[in-house]
Amino acid sequence: MEHDVVGPDYEGLLRAGRSTIARTGTAERAAEYLRDRIIDGALPPGTRMAEDAISKGLGISRNTLREAFRLLSHQRLLEHELNRGVFVRSLPREEVGDLYTLRRLLETAAIDGLGPDPDLTDVEAPLLAAERAAEAGDWAAVGSGDLAFHLALVALSGSTRAVEVMRGVLAELRLVFSVITEPRRLHEAYLPRNRVILEFIRSGAIPEAQAELSAYLEDAQRQLLAAYDFDVESGGR
Helix, strand or coil, X not given: CCEXXXXXXXXXXXXXXXXXXXXXCCHHHHHHHHHHHHHCCCCCCCEECCHHHHHHHHCCCHHHHHHHHHHHHHCCCEEEXXXXXXXXXXXXXXXXXXXXXXXXXXXXXXXXCXXXXXXXXXXXXXXHHHHHHHHCCCHHHHHHHHHHHHHHHHHCCCCHHHHHHHHHHHHHHHHHHCCCCCHHHXXXXXXXXXXXXXXXXXXXXXXXXXXXXXXXXXXXXXXXXXXXXXXXXXXXX
């Protein structure tokens, strides 16, 4: 299903990034902004990336936007369809396992060897936001908080390169999440497990945190693969 980026629902989305991107005019900043909108779910798989609307909305040239599209295509987030345009990509089933392998490497390594009393402010903040969103029944926001929580885990490593890699992983994951059409079914069981992981880290029980994190990721991968299989068996219904 295609979701056209042109329309009133996207006016605020584009306006929010216009001032910053227009000052620099760089394709990298435009690509980063659009990637963040993929991560937060504003640009779901199948969205047609209309050049004219986006370039005007962000206040950049078409050439700059095309370079941003090229960068995002290299990151496997966009794809060009001949005679149709550029679209947010839908990830195939066979890529899910690779994404979760990379998540395990990044996330479990990030918390390995943490010293006593680590500063967990930036880790707990998105978790608290996700917990509040769950209470309000906003499961799309829970998903965004979940991704932000796991990005913050990787940031505990102190590696800016690891964080950058994780941002790309999370953008692709958001595209994978779309295979489950009811966000609550995807996120509800994992929210309290994030809290368990955080409390293990807080208490210095790093091996236990890593074990819970690995089990968490294994269960999430299994659930997503089952959703892909169901979608195929049901003919996409």
